[in-house]
Amino acid sequence: MNDLDDLVDEWLTLPAVAERMDLEVGKVRRLLQDGGLVAVRRGERNVLSVPAALLKDGEPLPELRGTLSVLSDAGFGAAEALHWLFSPDDSLPGTPIEALRAGHKTEIRRRAQALAF
Numbered sequence: 001m002n003d004l005d006d007l008v009d010e011w012l013t014l015p016a017v018a019e020r021m022d023l024e025v026g027k028v029r030r031l032l033q034d035g036g037l038v039a040v041r042r043g044e045r046n047v048l049s050v051p052a053a054l055l056k057d058g059e060p061l062p063e064l065r066g067t068l069s070v071l072s073d074a075g076f077g078a079a080e081a082l083h084w085l086f087s088p089d090d091s092l093p094g095t096p097i098e099a100l101r102a103g104h105k106t107e108i109r110r111r112a113q114a115l116a117f
Contacts, residue, residue, distance in 0.1 A: 004040065004079060007086035007095075010052035011042065017050050021058050036065045038078045051082060053097050063105040067096075070109050074116035084115070 005011075017037070018025045031037045032048075037060050039050045054064055071081040085097040092099050096108050 004082055004086070005042065007083065008051045008053070011049040012052050012055075013047055013049055014039070017055070020055055021060075031060065034065075035068050035072070036060050038064075038068055038081055040079050040082060051086065051097075053086075053101065056101065061100055063100045063103075063108070067100060067105070067109055067112055070112040071115070074112060076115070084112075 012020065014025050014028050018028045021028065028037070032039055032050075037050055037054060039048045041047065042049050054061055067085075068081060071084065076084065085100075086095055088095055096111065099108050
């Protein structure tokens, strides 16, 4: 998991995500279950945490749900999906998550689909 800590600048606990989204923690947990967000357990206390970059303007990135679904279909678990999203890609100006945030959903999903083959 330390590898992910090297890739992700800011992590949020579920209560912090709930506060940013102005929701109850239970609704954040439901978003995790429904694939609208992704989280991993980290730290000494094994706290469920979400990368802050997955939120924009107090909401999950709209492009995230479909991308997470494609990655899941390719056999990626939460940690693997986050690793892929936050790892630098020489063929992109940055990382897949930065490309998603910049509106390049189609290209990122195409690349995620290619991972399944």
